[in-house]
Amino acid sequence: MIDYDRIASEYAQHRRVHPEVLNRLHLDSGIDMNSIVLEVGCGTGNYILAIEGLTGAQCWGTDPSDIMLEKARLRSETATFQRGLAESLDFPTVFDFVFSVDVIHHLKKPRTYFEQAYRILKSGGKLCTVTDSEEIIRNREPLAIYFPETVKADLKRYHPIAELREEMETAGFVKLSETTVEFTYLLTDIQAYKDKAFSCLHLISKGSFKRGIEEMERDLETGSIKCTPRYLLLWGTRI
Ligand SMILES: C[S@@+](CC[C@H](N)C(=O)[O-])C[C@H]1O[C@@H](n2cnc3c(N)ncnc32)[C@H](O)[C@@H]1O
Structure with a gap:
């Protein structure tokens, strides 16, 4: 179990939106300034505030x-942040779009969340779950290269996509679809890794962590490190 109250500062400092995830959330959700949108597990507000900026929703x-919410609240006077769990969403049926990024692997029973999301979405409203598939976890660049132990640890906690699809259908969602996105950049500063701003780095041994950081530092001496973060977006529609 990752304590986000404890790592909120490192998270706020290092984690940014994935531009392609944001692009798809914006364009494929069909939302505009008249829409009402909820991000579940919003953390410091990276995605929901970017969506607000793009759409005026x-x-x-x-x-x-x-502590994550405290940081989110400081960044917007118009968005509303409310403490709560994905498994018991304390909202009425008003939303056009509900989404989560990097959260579903924290939930023991994703179906409970899907049922809750279904209840608070208006008819025709969309749900999007942004997560990692097994294939993405096995090939993460650079996490799986420098910290191979994260692969096993994350395969244990991430739900297989087929299982998520089944749970979504059981909760009532229709028109399920998947998209995978990626973008590449060159890493010249590994402070985010040293600060363990990626939760899987909290799941491996001290020795594996130290070895990975040392290898990254060695490689940085001869150039930058290629990073290609990828995500799978799983969509469904409420009848
Ligand atoms: C990796 S962070 C992602 C934050 C944000 N979505 C982003 O992408 O910047 C995971 C977030 O999930 C939240 N979380 C953990 N368990 C949760 C639950 N049961 N319901 C809702 N959110 C949860 C954590 O507090 C944390 O803020």
């Missing part, structure tokens, strides 16, 4: 970590 975020 009425934006809400919910997360169980008070």
Whole structure:
């Protein structure tokens, strides 16, 4: 179990939106300034605030970590942030779009979340779950290269996509679809890795972590490190 209250500062400092994830959330959700949108497990508000900036939609975020929410609230006077869990969403049926990024692997019972999301979405509203497939976890660049132990640890906690699809259908969602996105950049500063801003780095041994950081430092001496973060977006529509 990762304590986001404890790592909120490192998270806020290092984690940014994935431009292609944001692009797809914006364009494929069909939302505009008249929409009402909720991000579940919004953390420090990276995605929901970017969505607000792009669309002018009425934006809400919910997360169980008070400290993550504190940081989110400081960044917007218009978005509303409310403490809460994905498994018990305390909202009425008003949303056009509900989404989560990097959260579903924290949930023991994703179906409970899907049922809750179904209840608070208006008819025709969309749900999007942004997560990692097994294939993405096995080939993460640079995490799987420098910290191969993260692969096993994350395969244990991430739900297989087929299982998520089944749970979504059981909750009532239709028109399920998947998209994978990626973008590449060159890493010249590994402070985010040293600060363990990626939760899987909290799941490996001290020795494996130290070895990975040392290898990254060695490679940085001869150039930058190629990073290609990839995500899978799983979509469904409420009838
Ligand atoms: C990796 S962070 C992602 C934050 C944000 N979505 C982003 O992409 O910047 C995971 C977030 O999930 C939240 N979380 C953990 N368990 C949760 C639960 N049961 N319901 C809702 N959010 C949860 C954590 O507090 C944390 O803010």
